[in-house]
Amino acid sequence: MxxxxxxxxxxxxxxxxxxxxxxxxxxxxxxxxxxxxxxxxxxxxxxxxxxxxxxxxxxxxxxxxxxxxxxxxxxxxxxxxxxxxxxxxxxxxxxxxxxxxxxxxxxxxxxxxxxxxxxxxxxxxxxxxxxxxxxxxxxxxxxxxxxxxxxxxxxxxxxxxxxxxxxxxxxxxxxxxxxxxxxxxxxxxxxxxxxxxxxxxxxxxxxxxxxxxxxxxxxxxxxxxxxxxxxxxxxxxxxxxxxxxxxxxxGLWLETARHANAMATHLAKAIGNVGSVRLAWQPEANEVFAVMEARTAARLREAGASFHQWHTPAAFDGTLAPNEALYRFVTSFATEADDVAMLAQAIGTNR
Ligand SMILES: Cc1ncc(COP(=O)(O)O)c(C=O)c1O
Missing domain, CATH: 3.40.640.10 (Type I PLP-dependent aspartate aminotransferase-like (Major domain))
Structure with a gap:
């Protein structure tokens, strides 16, 4: 993951x-x-x-x-x-x-x-x-x-x-x-x-x-x-x-890019469905940004997920509660559907 x-x-x-x-x-x-x-x-x-x-x-x-x-x-x-x-x-x-x-x-x-x-x-x-x-x-x-x-x-x-x-x-x-x-x-x-x-x-x-x-x-x-x-x-x-x-x-380069983007879309859908994590904005390529509490991020990491906390863009339209932060999830040619499914499951069980 x-x-x-x-x-x-x-x-x-x-x-x-x-x-x-x-x-x-x-x-x-x-x-x-x-x-x-x-x-x-x-x-x-x-x-x-x-x-x-x-x-x-x-x-x-x-x-x-x-x-x-x-x-x-x-x-x-x-x-x-x-x-x-x-x-x-x-x-x-x-x-x-x-x-x-x-x-x-x-x-x-x-x-x-x-x-x-x-x-x-x-x-x-x-x-x-x-x-x-x-x-x-x-x-x-x-x-x-x-x-x-x-x-x-x-x-x-x-x-x-x-x-x-x-x-x-x-x-x-x-x-x-x-x-x-x-x-x-x-x-x-x-x-x-x-x-x-x-x-x-x-x-x-x-x-x-x-x-x-x-x-x-x-x-x-x-x-x-x-x-x-x-x-x-x-x-x-x-x-x-x-x-x-x-x-x-x-066309390998197009295939790998399509795959990475598709994985990001799947991940965004999974995030869009749960309460403890929410999309910061709609992803359009291979990077997904999500808002969650630090304790949720810690639980996802314990479940084996690697991802980074990110700075909040100046023009961020959403709001962050005091205990919330922005996190970045990047997909690539190497991301497997199972990785996304496992992360989605970990997110889902953290509700
Ligand atoms: C948008 C963008 N431009 C340029 C770079 C620079 O690439 P490199 O790390 O190979 O110097 C990166 C790397 O993360 C990037 O995200």
Missing amino acids: NFASDNWAGAHPKIAAALSDNAGGYASAYGTSELDRVIERTFSEIFERDVSVFFVGTGTAANALSMSWAGRPGGIAFCHSEAHAIADEGGAQEFFTRARLRGVDGRLGRIDPDALDTAIRQYPAGFVHGGQPTAVTITQATEIGTIYQLAQIDAVSQVCREHGLPLHLDGARFANALVALGTTPAEMTWKRGIDIVSFGGTKNGCWCAEAVVVLDPAKAGDLPSMRMRAGHLFSKSRFVATQFAAYFAD
């Missing part, structure tokens, strides 16, 4: 097997192998246009490199106030970009476009004291398991265009959002005005495979040397390529 994080799940057996099958032999290094090239082309097929792809090792590196590309030192980049980039990357953004992050509020993990517009206007052109806006980033699926509908991406993108700012998408859970929306990578990104994507594979079944995807290769600019300088050009890059090869083969 492990619902701690999709980072706690191991590698999908097909990805582990691909790594093992390709472990021997020689291939040219630093992203120049034939397989690296093949997978770069696969990304272009998936996004239905030529894209530039830069494999990196972590989602944090993908975000920080993307934002270094999108912004510039001394600039101000806008993200949701509770985005991973500002709250959970230990200052990696500032370390890489030498720019500042400015949080923008919005309900349920999504930037409010009006609030974004207002925030950007607080830094008028030429006002050196405040600094200059340089980029915007949104997270899809969001950090709290919600999804930007395509029209909501359009609305943020529109503000970016009005201010001439590039738009980055943190896709650590790209596949979960994609299948939840039932859309295509093209529709969810460049057709909405997204310029650059952190494309995550790790949480959805890879061992360690993330990529920065520049959606117009003509604009990739200095990213090849930026990645090198950031220490993320892997010498044995073919192993990242190998993981992506297995990830994309026969």
